[in-house]
Amino acid sequence: xxERPEGLIDDRLAEEAALWLARMQSSDATEDDRQRxxxxxxxxxxxxxxxxxxxxLWSDLGNIELLPATDKKRGGSGRAILAGLACIGVIGLAALxxxxxxxxxxxxxxxxxxxxxxxxxxxxxxxxxxxNTDTAITVHYSDRERRITLLRGEAYFDVAKNPSRPFVVDxxxxxxxxxxxxxxVRTAGGALPQEVQVEEGRVEVATGGDVTVLTPGEAATLxxxxxLLRSRxxxxxxxxxxxxxxxxxxxxxxxxxxxxxQYRRGRILVLDDRAAEQRVSxxxxxxxxxxxxxxxxxxxxxxVSRLSGMLIIVRSR
Numbered sequence: 001x002x003e004r005p006e007g008l009i010d011d012r013l014a015e016e017a018a019l020w021l022a023r024m025q026s027s028d029a030t031e032d033d034r035q036r037x038x039x040x041x042x043x044x045x046x047x048x049x050x051x052x053x054x055x056x057l058w059s060d061l062g063n064i065e066l067l068p069a070t071d072k073k074r075g076g077s078g079r080a081i082l083a084g085l086a087c088i089g090v091i092g093l094a095a096l097x098x099x100x101x102x103x104x105x106x107x108x109x110x111x112x113x114x115x116x117x118x119x120x121x122x123x124x125x126x127x128x129x130x131x132n133t134d135t136a137i138t139v140h141y142s143d144r145e146r147r148i149t150l151l152r153g154e155a156y157f158d159v160a161k162n163p164s165r166p167f168v169v170d171x172x173x174x175x176x177x178x179x180x181x182x183x184x185v186r187t188a189g190g191a192l193p194q195e196v197q198v199e200e201g202r203v204e205v206a207t208g209g210d211v212t213v214l215t216p217g218e219a220a221t222l223x224x225x226x227x228l229l230r231s232r233x234x235x236x237x238x239x240x241x242x243x244x245x246x247x248x249x250x251x252x253x254x255x256x257x258x259x260x261x262q263y264r265r266g267r268i269l270v271l272d273d274r275a276a277e278q279r280v281s282x283x284x285x286x287x288x289x290x291x292x293x294x295x296x297x298x299x300x301x302x303x304v305s306r307l308s309g310m311l312i313i314v315r316s317r
Contacts, residue, residue: 176204
């Protein structure tokens, strides 16, 4: 199992970055505050990375008005209220960062992978689990049932047959019960849909109000209405990540970038529909997403701009 001290260090940096962000956005930040902030940034490149990530998360929260528009007072009590709300905002932001960065799920997990990492596990009953990037699971085996809780990410299951102990994957909003099979489950989170794909055998997929049985080459996606949307899928291509590859066949660049983004930190933004709808076919190394981006820029009429190491902008040229 991966060691957790790295996650704790990241969390400490996230806290520091959140505090600096709140202070620098405060109307009463002093020149001394700004100088100390610059010194903190210069002290370690990791500080810059943490601050950029925190600023991106802060912007995701939107514009939140802390005081009613009619309250224009700037007296001591007003500043105290703002300071208190700012502290609440920082705590909430730190919690949001911990969730989105995967720290909380990793802390709860029996096994997990970092962003860009894949991993193969062999469980006590002979079941093999391939874990995709940024994935966390817990394992609950009893005499009556084998249950995997998928906390985040995606995993592929090569299930050892045992009719007396059903094998069930649960991600909190759907369950996927193996009927002797090879299949994958991806939970909600990020740009990719919540989905079950079957390569071999059958899988019973159930939500609060819907049940379906999938056969090889089929997938079920959980819609916003809580219903399961069944479709055919090129499962071999979708599961190529197990071999360290990402395979695309005539897919829009927008979808390709959404997949690549799962294997790197930071964000990839496509600015215009013309670029987003370019069709992509190819095989890429998931361990080298920079190379994939270079290939896309060379082969398509798009420009790829890298900003601050954490943000990539793709647009038509």
